[in-house]
Amino acid sequence: MHWDVEALQADVDAQVDENRLYIVFFDRYGTSLVASRDVAADRALAQTSQLQGAAGASGPYAQAKDVYIAKRIRRVLEVEVPIFISDSDQTWGSVKLGLSLEPLDRQVERTRLVLILIGLGGLLLGTLGASVLARRITRPIKDLAEGTVRIARGEFSHRITIDSRDEIGGLARDFNDMSDKLRQTLEAIEEANRRLVQSEKLAQIGRMAATIAHEIRNPLTSVKLNIQKVRSSLHLDEIEQEHMTLSEEGIAQIERFIKELLNFTRVSDLQKARFGIDQILDESLKLLRDVLAAKSVAVERRYARGLPEIFVDGDRLRQVFANILRNALEALGDGGRIVITTGLAETEAGRRLRIRISDNGPGIPEKDRDNIFEPFFTTKPQGFGLGLANARKIVEQHRGTIQAALPGGRGAAFEIDLPCEGEP
Numbered sequence: 001m002h003w004d005v006e007a008l009q010a011d012v013d014a015q016v017d018e019n020r021l022y023i024v025f026f027d028r029y030g031t032s033l034v035a036s037r038d039v040a041a042d043r044a045l046a047q048t049s050q051l052q053g054a055a056g057a058s059g060p061y062a063q064a065k066d067v068y069i070a071k072r073i074r075r076v077l078e079v080e081v082p083i084f085i086s087d088s089d090q091t092w093g094s095v096k097l098g099l100s101l102e103p104l105d106r107q108v109e110r111t112r113l114v115l116i117l118i119g120l121g122g123l124l125l126g127t128l129g130a131s132v133l134a135r136r137i138t139r140p141i142k143d144l145a146e147g148t149v150r151i152a153r154g155e156f157s158h159r160i161t162i163d164s165r166d167e168i169g170g171l172a173r174d175f176n177d178m179s180d181k182l183r184q185t186l187e188a189i190e191e192a193n194r195r196l197v198q199s200e201k202l203a204q205i206g207r208m209a210a211t212i213a214h215e216i217r218n219p220l221t222s223v224k225l226n227i228q229k230v231r232s233s234l235h236l237d238e239i240e241q242e243h244m245t246l247s248e249e250g251i252a253q254i255e256r257f258i259k260e261l262l263n264f265t266r267v268s269d270l271q272k273a274r275f276g277i278d279q280i281l282d283e284s285l286k287l288l289r290d291v292l293a294a295k296s297v298a299v300e301r302r303y304a305r306g307l308p309e310i311f312v313d314g315d316r317l318r319q320v321f322a323n324i325l326r327n328a329l330e331a332l333g334d335g336g337r338i339v340i341t342t343g344l345a346e347t348e349a350g351r352r353l354r355i356r357i358s359d360n361g362p363g364i365p366e367k368d369r370d371n372i373f374e375p376f377f378t379t380k381p382q383g384f385g386l387g388l389a390n391a392r393k394i395v396e397q398h399r400g401t402i403q404a405a406l407p408g409g410r411g412a413a414f415e416i417d418l419p420c421e422g423e424p
């Protein structure tokens with residue numbers, strides 16, 4: 001190298017790497033031999049060896065510092081290392097290298113930016129995740145709280161819809177079960193109340209009926225007998241005969257009313273026996289033979305085969321079906337049609353014998369549907385409004401149910417369910 005300082009200078013000046021800002025060679029006494037062009041004039045950089053060449057120096061030197069170079073201040077990592085003569089541990093001198101730290105700083109800056117972005121993203125994701133999680137936890141609790149308030153307000157049909165499998169879901173299910181039970185209990189209480197009011201009403205009507213029957217029956221009988229006497233002893237002309245007939249019909253109607261009223265209010269035990277439902281239905285139709293003959297109404301009997309026998313009061317049940325059939329006949333004009341269907345039905349209360357009687361008459365208006373079973377509710381000028389009330393009383397005495405069903409097409413339909421068990 002001593003021989004060829006020129007070549008070394010050329011090498012040093014050749015810009016190999018833009019990050020290598022300067023390079024200086026010192027001899028073993030720390031005297032600067034060759035320095036790159038930009039720093040040649042700079043004493044601190046080009047003429048000071050940190051290792052004093054390499055004489056007595058122990059190891060390499062490195063330091064980061066700010067350096068004024070090429071007309072600006074730059075961050076530099078200055079490194080100086082000793083140079084050994086090949087195959088000997090004798091030092092020849094040292095070389096000092098100034099490396100720009102700017103790319104590194106830029107890299108650090110970039111990395112910092114990326115880290116900040118990652119941090120921010122993480123924070124955002126974390127916040128989002130936390131709020132979603134919080135919603136998942138708080139939402140069901142809120143629903144539960146709202147549900148309990150609504151149920152407490154008496155909205156027992158309200159359902160809390162939480163289908164999670166955790167404790168909250170379990171609580172919601174328990175709550176729904178509880179409100180179901182509450183609703184059922186409430187319905188049972190209302191039903192019991194209705195029956196109580198009904199039986200109270202019945203008791204009142206019963207007392208009244210007994211009085212009426214007592215007060216009216218005797219004078220009515222004597223009026224009837226007198227009319228018959230007048231009819232047979234006097235020679236009446238046609239118009240007078242007609243008046244007598246009208247009077248007799250009026251009396252018959254009063255008698256029927258008293259009979260129905262007593263029937264309705266009488267509380268007596270059922271005389272139960274085994275019957276086939278077909279038999280009872282046919283006998284009910286027989287009771288209406290005259291009315292059926294007077295009107296051309298078709299009766300279709302769709303009896304199911306092999307139904308179990310029932311243990312019932314035959315007389316009373318015949319009355320039930322006769323009342324329903326009479327209503328149908330009264331609603332129908334000529335050419336009407338009645339369909340009687342029997343079968344088995346599985347209900348919540350168990351297996352039931354179901355009898356359905358439908359007609360194709362005008363049907364029952366929506367507004368009347370709730371009232372038709374009430375005593376004295378009638379829409380007929382000659383009606384007493386006791387037919388269906390009586391029917392319901394008897395059916396319920398048999399632990400059955402009766403209701404106005406929705407007919408398939410036009411007309412009215414009644415459905416009677418009776419318990420199937422053969423013996424009480």
Ligand SMILES: Nc1ncnc2c1ncn2[C@@H]1O[C@H](COP(=O)(O)OP(=O)(O)OP(=O)(O)O)[C@@H](O)[C@H]1O
Nearest residue numbers: 327328331363372378379383384385386387388412
């Ligand atoms: N098949 C039917 N079609 C249309 N309306 C009906 C039918 N059955 C019952 N109704 C209505 O229900 C009301 C009550 O019937 P219910 O048998 O209790 O009394 P009623 O027939 O009016 O009088 P009663 O039977 O005491 O002579 C009737 O007045 C009628 O308006």
Ligand SMILES: [Mg+2]
Nearest residue numbers: 323327387388
């Ligand atoms: Mg009737």
